[in-house]
Amino acid sequence: GDSVTQMEGPVTLSEEAFLTINCTYTATGYPSLFWYVQYPGEGLQLLLKATKADDKGSNKGFEATYRKETTSFHLEKGSVQVSDSAVYFCALSAFSGGYNKLIFGAGTRLAVHP
């Protein structure tokens, strides 16, 4: 079945460091891909998405490119801030039973220190 695999955390970085969080997926067809972010004590917020191969999603300095050949959707940011500390979830959508089901990775916790 469809699945998402993320790199395990926690990821600990200093402010202004470069961030990469790896995400690979297994799916039939061509799903949309998402990155969601969860700040401490809050629900999930959509960070960015890509709907087809070679699309690049971007938001708040974060980017991810839909790579069909490597079935990947790695999250990157050139210079992280303390306020980026959160849990990041990679997800794909799969249409089944009349609705779009989101399949999530396990999440990667990011801690950014001053």
Next chain:
Amino acid sequence: SQTIHQWPATLVQPVGSPLSLECTVEGTSNPNLYWYRQAAGRGLQLLFYSVGIGQISSEVPQNLSASRPQDRQFILSSKKLLLSDSGFYLCAWSPSGRKSDEQFFGPGTRLTVL
């Protein structure tokens, strides 16, 4: 614009007590609705989804049930809580139909069963 509400925000309940968590969506009609559970330090597990009033599908067998008495209201219930029911419960909605595959999450309810 659409908004999603969940209450209560936090809840501490004894083992064996009943549970009722409520989720409401504003600003849209006939949404798909979802209940997720996030156990401590883990990813999201889809519990229930609904494509319409009275239409509930369960993803995993468990001690919980869900109901949708109104178009934009989704309730998660239990007759007798277990310790393993502790976690962070998230409600989400998405537009009906296949075109939109993005889900929008509420702020969550943190449940502690003692």
